Amino acid sequence: ASPIASTPALTPDEITAIETALGKKGSYKEAESVHTTPLPRNDLKVTVKGAPVPIPFGFGGWVSFKKSVDGKSAMVMGDTVLLQEEVNPLISAAQANGLEIGAIHNHFFYEEPRIFYVHVHGMGTVADLAKRYADTIRGSKIFPANQPPAGPPPTMTGKENFDIPALDAIVKYTGTVNGPTYKYTIGRSDLKVMMMGVEMTTNIGLNTWASFAGKQDDAQIAGDIAMLPGEVNNVIKTLRQHNIEVVAVHSHMLSDDPHIIFLHYLGRGPATDLAKGFRAALDVLGKAPMGGMKM
Structure with a gap:
């Protein structure tokens, strides 16, 4: 059996411990044995190049819990959405x-206010990790109890x-409606990535995504592409050929193997044109060697 098939499931008591610590219901993906809680920044009003954008466009953090393949420990992995002045207090x-801190970086250009993303991870028992993560964010705006309600549906x-x-015909996947946005989330089923004895799968952070905001004829796209090192520059070249801006290139995880x-990335234009650029970038994946340049 593959690690994803043999990863022990979270028990009902463990899921209750997570949701009690965070004070919020999450979702459990049985196929991956992953529990995820969304942590959106509903307190923020964000613009990109002066145009208002909805929080689901890319300003929703998350935290996930998953056991190691051998079941002897568990991992917490999260991505937090923070104002500049909130970064070091959370660290x-x-x-x-x-x-531990796995990464600190930007996901956007031109956004106001300036937003940074801090990836946090740790190992332990599920209940202990839930408490430690909740204590980490308790004094911040991202703690669910400190967030205003999302407001009425659009x-x-x-x-x-x-x-x-x-869009689905172009991308060749089915997305999800999230408020005024439409989002694709795509795993790397061609890869087996391990970190600290845990298989990294779609809902614990190993994914490529694209979020559409705006309207069909005047849309914005933002997203993230998960790549092997040898795929990076081909993806960059492809996105630029489709007039999509490359915003950041970085890691999210420590000790992941393969890395x-x-x-x-960020773009604006007709939604079908943006979808074609995203699909072209997907087509590059899986067609490069494990390493970078050949010497």
Whole structure:
């Protein structure tokens, strides 16, 4: 059996411990044995190049829990959405609670206010990790109890804003309507990536995604592409050929094997054109050697 098939499931008591510590219900993906809690920044009003963008466009953090393949420990992995002045207080809180920082970086250009993303991880028992993670974020805006409600649902959702069948036909995947946005989340089923004895799968952070905001004829796209080192520059070349801006190239994880590089991108134009650029980048994946340049 593959590690994903043999990873022990979280028990009902462990899921209860997570949701009690965070004070919020999450979702459990049985196929991956991963529990995820969304941590959106509903307190923020964000613009990109002066245009308002919804929080689901790319300003929603998350935290996930998954056991190691041997079942002897578990991992917490999260991505936090922070204002500049919130970054170092959260770092200190994470380290005080025995958690580690895996990455600190931007996902966007031109956004106001300036947003940074801090990846946090740790190993232990599920209940202990849930408590330590909750204690880490308790004094911050990202703690669920410190967030305002999301507000009334939008009058126009991603279903009305976009020609979803046309986008799905281009991308060759089915996305999810999230408020006024439409989002694709795509795993790397061609790879087996391990970190600290845990198989990294789609819902614990090993994924490529694309989020569409705006309207069909005037859309914005933002997203992230998970790549092997040898795929990075081919993806960059492909995105630029489709007039999509490359925003950041960096890692999200420590001790992952093989090492995964993540690329964030941003574009604006007709949604079908943006979808073609995203699909072209997907077509590059899986067609490069494990390493970088050949010498």
